[in-house]
Each structure stands twice: as structure tokens, then as C-alpha cells.
Amino acid sequence: MKRIIGFSLLVGVVLAATPCEACSHEPICLGECAYKHLLQAEDPQAQAEAYLLLAHAWAKGRLLEGVPRLIQETLKRVQADDSLAWHARVLLARTYYALGQRDSALLGYEQVAQAAEAYPFLQARAYLGLASAYVETEPLRAQGYAAQALEKAEKAGDPLLLALVENTLAYLAAQQGRLSQAIGAAQRAKAYLETLEAKPFSLLLDPPQEVYSAVLANLASLYAEKGEVDRARALYEEALARSRKAGDSLGIAHALIGLAGLYAQQKQPQKALNLLAAHQGLFLRLGYALRRAWLQTEAQAYIQAGRLGPALDAIQRWALEAEKEMRISQSSRLAELKVLSGLQAREAELMALQAQRRRERIFYAVGALLGLIAIGGLGYAVRQARRRAREEQAFREVIAQQSERLEEQARALERQNEELIRISEALTEALSTVQESYEAAKRLQRAILPPLERLVPGSAVYYQPMQEVSGDFYTAAVDPFSTRFFLAMGDCTGHGISGAILSGVVAATLQNLFLQNPAQPPLTLLRRALQAIRLVLQSDASGEALSVREGADVALLIADFREKCLHVGLAGRPVWVMHPQEGLTELSGGRRGLDSFTPPDYEFPQFTLPLPEEGTVYLFSDGVTDLLNAQGKKFGIQRLRAILEAERLSPPKKQLQALVAEVEAWRGKAQPNDDLTLLILPLAGLWEYARTRLQVKA
Structure with missing residues (x-):
């Protein structure tokens, strides 16, 4: 044969x-x-x-x-x-x-590795296995094994094996911070793979196509770490093109995830999300490990983009994938229990067969001793006994085979349970990352708010975000040449991360426009700010406005100490002025804010008031007046006015204490429904700032 x-x-x-x-x-x-x-x-x-x-x-x-x-x-x-x-x-x-x-x-x-001297290929493969085993725990030891693997691989002369060894050396060099050496090793691995011919490869090695994808991905990550983003992107794209040409869906997925991760590393989360979305049809055809990596990259990109809702959705999908794996494991366990019950039934049948054989043996023995059974009948009985013996042996073999299979499935189930534990730990880490992002945003927003209470003596600030960060803002600037002091307070669309990003954009725009021309009137400043903000809020390059209202309601003050006057510009928010004798005066904020629905030529309300050394100015967001209690009722403008008028002769900080106490009592156990901001600015404090900081004489 x-x-x-x-x-x-x-x-x-x-x-x-x-x-x-x-x-x-x-x-x-x-x-x-x-x-x-x-x-x-x-x-x-x-x-x-x-x-x-x-x-x-x-x-x-x-x-x-x-x-x-x-x-x-x-x-x-x-x-x-x-x-x-x-x-x-x-x-x-x-x-x-x-x-x-x-x-x-x-x-x-x-x-x-020690004994197979006649076979350098196998020695090199053994040394490579040792290096891979120690690469995470003992990198120096792994380095020694990898060097020995390289020596044996060069002696064997197999390009695929040499590429694997060089790629391992590249990983170890990168792990030790030797980036140039790592890139050199990865380049050599790539060069070895380019020399491969279409011929059989060792079953002890991974297929060349998979090795090539791994080398390209490793080299791309090294260039990305070095800062050569274009070369990294080109390598990922090369891996993607090779995988598409070969019809390798796994290679395509590896390249896509790596390229999306590179975009996220470049702070281009939208590109990463667009890339993944364009290949969403591939997602369902992937194995569990690649689906998990896909969702991890997608969640990180959403977090970088400040879109925490979709990020949490991606994490939830990740959890659902883990739950699906758990259900599959449980189904496998039920199938194993069914197999076990079938084995038990066969064992019972085998026991009955053995009991019957014992009875038959007794019967035949008695018959033989008494000589009552003919030789022909005895032969028939022997044949029957042998037949039943063969049946018994067949039952035993089936039971042994299915028992072995059940043991293998039980071990597989144990490995799946370990994987689910690792998934749970990864989910916990992802949620921790989201919380850390919130904390970082909170610290950043607090850092860019001006220290108004230190700048203007006697002033008081109440700033309470609904979430970790706020869509409200206040900003200040001063021009020492014109001795003009600028203060703006705004309430932007949205809460949390989205509101905080928009508030940062609006605050920086107002401050920069004031410093460009401190002498401009409030109406001009607000119109310029509206134009800039509308450009930011455009939906795409066509210049079409958004179909939803986005922007900010703003109140701004410009104190001119030379002219002794206070210029006020309002875009949707009022300003209250308290005079000790005249009481509280309200300056209406008009009907429009700095948003995508406001016409460019809109006449924002502006006022010019005297700037005495007595009196107080109040700026506040609608979160104060719209605060809901447990019964769903608003705090209201009248209640706010009554509290401020009752405390009109008190210092600003005492006024603020009284107001905060009333606000907290009103809200009770109800959850906050908006960001809260209130600025109390004494005119005497403004003049003290002008005299001490700007050297202005009253």
C-alpha cells in the first residue's frame, strides 16, 4: 500500500x-x-x-x-x-x-533546547517558546532565550522562524525602552517575510500570513510610539490591504482595530469611530476576543470625544457579549449533563447485562454438572454468552469515550469561566476610566475659572454643577491701558461633558474678542461672538446651521473706570443692580442668546450706567430660578428677589450664605435639575480693584 x-x-x-x-x-x-x-x-x-x-x-x-x-x-x-x-x-x-x-x-x-543539537530549527523553536513564556514576567531572561533562538534560527536558515524571533526581540526591546533597536528588529522581521516563497511551512510555526500581520501591527505600534504617525498609519493600511486581498476577515479586523486605536491616540476619535462604523458588518462575523477589542477601542474613542452616552452604550454591549458567552457556557454545561445522564442509563443497562450473565453462568454450571444439557444446547449457550460479552465490551468502550469527552468539555468550561472573570475585571477598569475622565474634566474646569473672589474684594461666587462638570461659566479680563474690566457669565446648552466643552469655547471667545478691542461697545462684542460661535456650531463644511438650538445665554459687564460708567450687554440673561436707596433694578436680557437660531443682525440689549462706589450687581443662571423641589415646583424669580432685597444691607458673602441656605432648604431631597451659578459683585470692590491693580484714582 x-x-x-x-x-x-x-x-x-x-x-x-x-x-x-x-x-x-x-x-x-x-x-x-x-x-x-x-x-x-x-x-x-x-x-x-x-x-x-x-x-x-x-x-x-x-x-x-x-x-x-x-x-x-x-x-x-x-x-x-x-x-x-x-x-x-x-x-x-x-x-x-x-x-x-x-x-x-x-x-x-x-x-x-539543550539536547536537540542535530536539529537547530527545533532548538530555535524551543528557545523561542521559552522566551515567549518569560516575556512578561522576566524580560531579561526572555532576552537571553530570544538571543539563543536567533543564533539557532540563523543556523537553520528558515525565514519564517527568523521573522518570529526578530519580532519577539522587537517586543522585548520596546518593553525595555530601546525604541530604535525595537524598530530595527521589526524591520528585519518584515524583510525576512518578504523573502518567503510559496512553499510548505513548518506546522510548529504560525501561518506566514498571520505572522506578517502580527509583524506589521507590531512595527506600526512602534512607529506610533516614536511619534512617526504617518509611517504607522501606512503599515496598518498595508496590513489591511493584504488581509482584504487574501479574504482574511480576522486580519482585516486586527488592522481596523489597530488603525482606529492609532486615530484615538492622535486625539482624532471621530476618525476612529467613522472607520469602525464603516466596517460594522464585519463585527458580527468575528470571534468573541476580537469583538471585545473592537468595543474597547470604540468606547475609548467615544470617551475621548466627550460622548459618554455612546461610550457607556459600547461598554454595555461589551457586557452583553460577556453575558452571551456565559449563556453559551451554561448551555454547554446542560448538554454535558444530558450526556452524563445518558451514560448513567447505559451503565445501568450494563449492570443488568452483567447480572444476567452471572445467572446464566450458574445455570450452565449446574447443567454441566448434572449432565442435563446436551452438547448442542451448551454450544448455543456459549455463543449467546460470547455475544453478550461483546455487547458488554461495546457498552464499556462507549462509556469510556463519552466520559473522556465530558471531562474535556468540563475543562473547556472552566477556561471559559476564567475568561468571564477577566472580562468582569476589564469592565470594572473601563468604568473606572470613565470616572477618572470626569474627575480630570472637573479639575480642568475649576482651574480655568477666574479667582473672582480674590480679584474683586468682597465679591461672592456660588458655582454648583449638576454633574461633575458644568455648562455654566464665568470669565474675566482686564485691559490695563484703557483701565477697562470685563466680566461675563453664561449658561450653555447641555450639562456634563458636552456643556463643559461648549462653555469653554464661549468663555474663551468672549475673552479673546474683548482683549482684541477693549473699547468696543457690548453690542459689537456680542455680535462678533455670535458670528464666531455660529461658525463653531455649524454641522458641516457647507455652513448650514444646526437644526437644534445650541449656544449660550450670556450677560457681560465692562467697567470703564476712566469714564466712571458701567456698560452692560445682554444675550438672554438679565442683570440685577441693587442700590442702597433705590432698591433692585432689573436689566432685561432680551429674547435671544448666542445660539444657532439668533439672526446675525439681532439687536442685543445694551445699557450704560453710572459706576458709583455704592451698590451691588447680580449675575445668575436660570438654574437658580428654575430649581425644582420634591413636588416639582420652581424656586422662582420672586423668591430670589425677596431674599436679595431682605439682605440688601448685608455684605455679599452673607447674602450668598442666606441664599444658599434657602436654595438647599427648597430643594430638600430632590436631585439637581440644572447647573447653578450666582455672582455677587460689589461696586466698592470693583473700585478697590481699580485703585490697587490699575492705579486708577477715583
């Missing part, structure tokens, strides 16, 4: 992947091919090769628990120093490592 496999499947001394005659695919196709090799093997050497080929097939199919038994069958049929024996030991070490038996794996790799 013609041998199906033999030394024609060897590259040097290493079992290689060549198409089989039955299916024109790899001989480890997990179909009948690998088993056919075993059935047709005639001598121990051919049987050893067939068992080793079958072990590779089981390893490829993740049936790892059965691989050691097949390797033992291989080792029984060849000499201890035969190339197939060393090949089998390397595969056994890889299997032990995948099963989590790290000590057994390291012992196997060490044995091959």
Missing part, C-alpha cells in the same frame, strides 16, 4: 503543512484526511508520522486535552533522538503551555 505521508512532508527535519490528496487542503484539515493517514500507515515510522499529524489536527481544533496521548503514541514508535521525537516534544510543550501547565511546558522546551 502506498504511504500517504512520509519524508516528503518534511522541511529539513520538521513536519510541514502541504496539501493532502483527499481534500487539497492542509493535512490537518480535521476531516477524514488525518485519520486516513493513520489507517494506511504500514510501519512504526509511518504510524509515528500519522499520530504526530493527528496531534497537530487536534491542537488546531483546540482539542488540547487529547494531544498528549497522541504524542505518547508517536514517541513509542520512534527512537528518542529521532527528528519526529524532538518535533513531538516541542508540540507537547506548546500544548502544556496552552493548557496552563506552565512548569511542564518549560521543562519540555528546556529538554529540546
Whole structure:
């Protein structure tokens, strides 16, 4: 009989992947091919090769628990120093490592690395396995093993093996901060892969296409870390193009996730999100690990873009994927219990069969002793006994096979449970990242608010965001040449991160426009600010306005100490002025704010008032008057006016204490429904600031 496999499947001394005659695919196709090799093997050497080929097939199919038994069958049929024996030991070490038996794996790799002197390829593969095992825990030790692997790989002269070793050296160099050396090693790995020809590769190595994708991704990440973003992007795009040409969906997914991560690293989260969205159809075809990496990258991009709602949605989808995996694990467990119940039924049937055999034996023994059964009848009984013995043996074999399968499935279930634990830890870390982002935004917003209470003596500020950060703002600026002091308070659309971003844009715009021309009237400043903000809020490059109202209601003051007058410009928010004798005067804020619905030529209300050294100015957001209590009623303008008039002769800080006490009592246990901001500005404090800081004489 013609041998199906033999030394024609060897590259040097290493079992290689060549198409089989039955299916024109790899001989480890997990179909009948690998088993056919075993059935047709005639001598121990051919049987050893067939068992080793079958072990590779089981390893490829993740049936790892059965691989050691097949390797033992291989080792029984060849000499201890035969190339197939060393090949089998390397595969056994890889299997032990995948099963989590790290000590057994390291012992196997060490044995091959030290003793297989006649086979440098296998020595290099063993040293590479040792380096990979220590790469995270003991990088210096891993470096030594990788150097030895490189020496043996150069002696073996296999480009694919050399590429794997150089890529490992690149990773280790990057881990130790030697970025230039890491890039050099990764470039050499890429160069080795470019020299590969279309010929069989060792089954102990990953397929060249997967290795090429891994090398490109590693090299791209190194260039990204070095700051050469264009080269990194080009490498990711090259990996994407190669994967598309080969129809490799996994390679496409790896390249997409890496490229999206690069965009996120460049603070271009929208590009990352657009890239992932354009390939959303690929998501459902991916395995669980790649779907998890996809959702992680998507959540990070949403967080960078300040879109916490979609970010939390992505994290929730991540959790749903984990829950789905858990349900699949539970379904597998139920199937195992059904198999177990079937085994128990067969065991009961086997016990009944054994009892029947014992009764028959007694009967036949008595019949033989008494001589009451003819020889023909006795022969018939013997045949029946043998038939039942064969049935019993068949039952035992079925039970043994299904018990082994049940044990393998139980171990797989345990590994899935460990993966779910890791998923839970990753979700906790992602939620912690969201919270840290909120805290950072809160610190940043507090840092850019001016210290008004220190600038203007006697002033008081109440600033209370509804969430961690606020859509309200206040900003101040001064021009020492014209001795003009600028103060603005605004209430932007939205709350949280989106409101905080918009408030930062509006505050910076108002401050910059004032400093460009401090002498401009409030109406001019507000119109210029409206034009700038409308440009920011445009939906796209066409210049069309948004279909929803976005912007800010603003009140601003410009104190001119030379002219002794106070200029007031209002865009949707009022200003209250309290005179000790005249009482409270309200300056109406008009009907429009600085938003996408306001016409460019809108006449914003502006006022010019005397600037005496007595009196108080109040600026506040609608969060104060619209504050809801537990019954859903608003705090109201009249209640605010009554409190301020009752405290009109008190210092601003005491006025603020009285107001905050009333606000907290009104709200009670109800949750805040808006950001709260109130500025109390004494005119005497403004004049003191002008005299001490601007050297103005009253």
C-alpha cells in the first residue's frame, strides 16, 4: 500500500503543512484526511508520522486535552533522538503551555533546547517558546532565550522562524525602552517575510500570513510610539490591504482595530469611530476576543470625544457579549449533563447485562454438572454468552469515550469561566476610566475659572454643577491701558461633558474678542461672538446651521473706570443692580442668546450706567430660578428677589450664605435639575480693584 505521508512532508527535519490528496487542503484539515493517514500507515515510522499529524489536527481544533496521548503514541514508535521525537516534544510543550501547565511546558522546551543539537530549527523553536513564556514576567531572561533562538534560527536558515524571533526581540526591546533597536528588529522581521516563497511551512510555526500581520501591527505600534504617525498609519493600511486581498476577515479586523486605536491616540476619535462604523458588518462575523477589542477601542474613542452616552452604550454591549458567552457556557454545561445522564442509563443497562450473565453462568454450571444439557444446547449457550460479552465490551468502550469527552468539555468550561472573570475585571477598569475622565474634566474646569473672589474684594461666587462638570461659566479680563474690566457669565446648552466643552469655547471667545478691542461697545462684542460661535456650531463644511438650538445665554459687564460708567450687554440673561436707596433694578436680557437660531443682525440689549462706589450687581443662571423641589415646583424669580432685597444691607458673602441656605432648604431631597451659578459683585470692590491693580484714582 502506498504511504500517504512520509519524508516528503518534511522541511529539513520538521513536519510541514502541504496539501493532502483527499481534500487539497492542509493535512490537518480535521476531516477524514488525518485519520486516513493513520489507517494506511504500514510501519512504526509511518504510524509515528500519522499520530504526530493527528496531534497537530487536534491542537488546531483546540482539542488540547487529547494531544498528549497522541504524542505518547508517536514517541513509542520512534527512537528518542529521532527528528519526529524532538518535533513531538516541542508540540507537547506548546500544548502544556496552552493548557496552563506552565512548569511542564518549560521543562519540555528546556529538554529540546539543550539536547536537540542535530536539529537547530527545533532548538530555535524551543528557545523561542521559552522566551515567549518569560516575556512578561522576566524580560531579561526572555532576552537571553530570544538571543539563543536567533543564533539557532540563523543556523537553520528558515525565514519564517527568523521573522518570529526578530519580532519577539522587537517586543522585548520596546518593553525595555530601546525604541530604535525595537524598530530595527521589526524591520528585519518584515524583510525576512518578504523573502518567503510559496512553499510548505513548518506546522510548529504560525501561518506566514498571520505572522506578517502580527509583524506589521507590531512595527506600526512602534512607529506610533516614536511619534512617526504617518509611517504607522501606512503599515496598518498595508496590513489591511493584504488581509482584504487574501479574504482574511480576522486580519482585516486586527488592522481596523489597530488603525482606529492609532486615530484615538492622535486625539482624532471621530476618525476612529467613522472607520469602525464603516466596517460594522464585519463585527458580527468575528470571534468573541476580537469583538471585545473592537468595543474597547470604540468606547475609548467615544470617551475621548466627550460622548459618554455612546461610550457607556459600547461598554454595555461589551457586557452583553460577556453575558452571551456565559449563556453559551451554561448551555454547554446542560448538554454535558444530558450526556452524563445518558451514560448513567447505559451503565445501568450494563449492570443488568452483567447480572444476567452471572445467572446464566450458574445455570450452565449446574447443567454441566448434572449432565442435563446436551452438547448442542451448551454450544448455543456459549455463543449467546460470547455475544453478550461483546455487547458488554461495546457498552464499556462507549462509556469510556463519552466520559473522556465530558471531562474535556468540563475543562473547556472552566477556561471559559476564567475568561468571564477577566472580562468582569476589564469592565470594572473601563468604568473606572470613565470616572477618572470626569474627575480630570472637573479639575480642568475649576482651574480655568477666574479667582473672582480674590480679584474683586468682597465679591461672592456660588458655582454648583449638576454633574461633575458644568455648562455654566464665568470669565474675566482686564485691559490695563484703557483701565477697562470685563466680566461675563453664561449658561450653555447641555450639562456634563458636552456643556463643559461648549462653555469653554464661549468663555474663551468672549475673552479673546474683548482683549482684541477693549473699547468696543457690548453690542459689537456680542455680535462678533455670535458670528464666531455660529461658525463653531455649524454641522458641516457647507455652513448650514444646526437644526437644534445650541449656544449660550450670556450677560457681560465692562467697567470703564476712566469714564466712571458701567456698560452692560445682554444675550438672554438679565442683570440685577441693587442700590442702597433705590432698591433692585432689573436689566432685561432680551429674547435671544448666542445660539444657532439668533439672526446675525439681532439687536442685543445694551445699557450704560453710572459706576458709583455704592451698590451691588447680580449675575445668575436660570438654574437658580428654575430649581425644582420634591413636588416639582420652581424656586422662582420672586423668591430670589425677596431674599436679595431682605439682605440688601448685608455684605455679599452673607447674602450668598442666606441664599444658599434657602436654595438647599427648597430643594430638600430632590436631585439637581440644572447647573447653578450666582455672582455677587460689589461696586466698592470693583473700585478697590481699580485703585490697587490699575492705579486708577477715583
